[in-house]
Amino acid sequence: MPPKADINKAGWEQSEFPILCETCLGDNAFVRMTKQEFGRPCGTCARPFTVFRWNPGQGMRYKHTVICQTCAKIKNVCQTCLLDLEYGLPTQVRDAALGIKSAAPSSDINREYFAQNMDGKLEGNKSLLDSTRTQSAGKEMLKQLARTDPYYKRNRPKICSFFAKGECNRGNECPYRHEMPEDNELSKQNMQDRYYGRKDPVARKILGLNAETQGLKPPEDKSITSLFLSSLPQSATEQSIRTQVVQTLPVSAAPSPSTDANPANAIRSIVHVAKSRCAFVNFVNRNAAERAAEVWSAGLEIDGERVNVKWGRSRPKAGNGKEEVGPVATSSVPVVT
Known part of the structure; x- marks a missing residue:
């Protein structure tokens, strides 16, 4: 007789392998991962999920999953960088081009309830976007903007805060980048904005440059x-x-x-x-x-x-x-x- 399920863990997510883009996975064909069940709450629906952690390559920083697989499938995004898996673009760019309206609640209320209901609807489907009707012009735009090759530069170590203050004394042994941070809108990115496609500075820059190219x-x-x-x-x-x-x-x-x-x-x-x-x-x-x-x-x-x-x-x-x-x-x- 199987053990009785813990009622406190109802709706919590367990998984065997993460949903990742090629960039976040890294160029190492023999990547090793650690897995921690219910390691942290999902960054969007707040449900505990299985967290994976790995090093994508030599000289890179350790990366980990930040949202659960249910939320990743709803938006068809990577569990780590939250970029679209097909085009490698922010969800705001993809949704704007394809005319997709977000149905997921972005407030704290009912987020967990919504994610649990989506589990059943996602069975047999990779994403809720599979059946979306879109315009051909939007798809052509995404093909032009899509990044065709992995961008491993995104996996670099983060900037050393002590170096920015002029206080780092570790020199070449410091595992972080010795660069001065840039104070612009791209440095003020938010996980919720990236996932739900609202006020994403990276998306705004991509869409703005494309509009200029098209004479708008x-x-x-x-x-x-x-x-x-x-x-x-x-x-x-x-x-x-x-x-x-x-x-x-x-x-x-x-x-x-x-x-x-x-x-x-x-x-x-x-x-x-x-x-x-x-x-x-x-x-x-x-x-x-x-x-x-x-x-x-x-x-x-x-x-x-x-x-x-x-x-x-x-x-x-x-x-x-x-x-x-x-x-x-x-x-x-x-x-x-």
């Missing part, structure tokens, strides 16, 4: 909060445009930082000019417009056809004697020329 660099005029859609299909209506726009907007575009923020609230108005087959999408603030431009740099499909996306332009100032040309829009009333 944000204009210097901060009052411009509109995007111009051209080459719309003949069948397009204001409702079909609004439906597709809301579906493709990332959660980060929502004006409210709450976990239940609705991207639809980021849109102030949509003005459809059927005769010219164009439309203006006016956003409530500049941040929402920039997040939309980053996502639509991969291409926006409406009624099965790909449309062109450009930034709007501000109205010409009265009495300046100049006349704007091209798509012009403000956050309230657009102007078509």
Whole structure:
């Protein structure tokens, strides 16, 4: 007769091998790992899980798993670096390109309950993303941004805090890097933000650079909060445009930082000019417009056809004697020329 299960360990996770990307696993074909059952609580759902620890290569720092396998499968990410397993990109970049909305609760309430319910749904599936319907343009964008080779530089030792203070006296024997830390937004990364794809500085940098490459660099005029859609299909209506726009907007575009923020609230108005087959999408603030431009740099499909996306332009100032040309829009009333 099997021993009675411990009721206090209900829902705790046991596993035989971690879910890791090639970079975190390292270039050592004979890597040795230590395994500790229920070694620490998961960094997202807070359930105790099996923790693995290993050295990915000579001169590298020891690494360990930080989230449980259930949470890793829900987002299809590595248990250590929390990057997407297929493309090696932050979840915010992947979800923005594919139009995936996060269903997992990011607050402390119900996180453990949600993870336990997902265990049954994940049986037989590698990830909940397997059945997600996505646009081909988003997949092409991810293929272009994806890192094709392992980036082992990410496994280097951390910076020596004593060296930064000028107090390290171990010299070459110090196991940490003797470099001065850089104080920028990339140095302020958060596990929860990386996992749930919100306000991730690495993702913001990748999306911003891609938008610039595609000709969607944000204009210097901060009052411009509109995007111009051209080459719309003949069948397009204001409702079909609004439906597709809301579906493709990332959660980060929502004006409210709450976990239940609705991207639809980021849109102030949509003005459809059927005769010219164009439309203006006016956003409530500049941040929402920039997040939309980053996502639509991969291409926006409406009624099965790909449309062109450009930034709007501000109205010409009265009495300046100049006349704007091209798509012009403000956050309230657009102007078509």
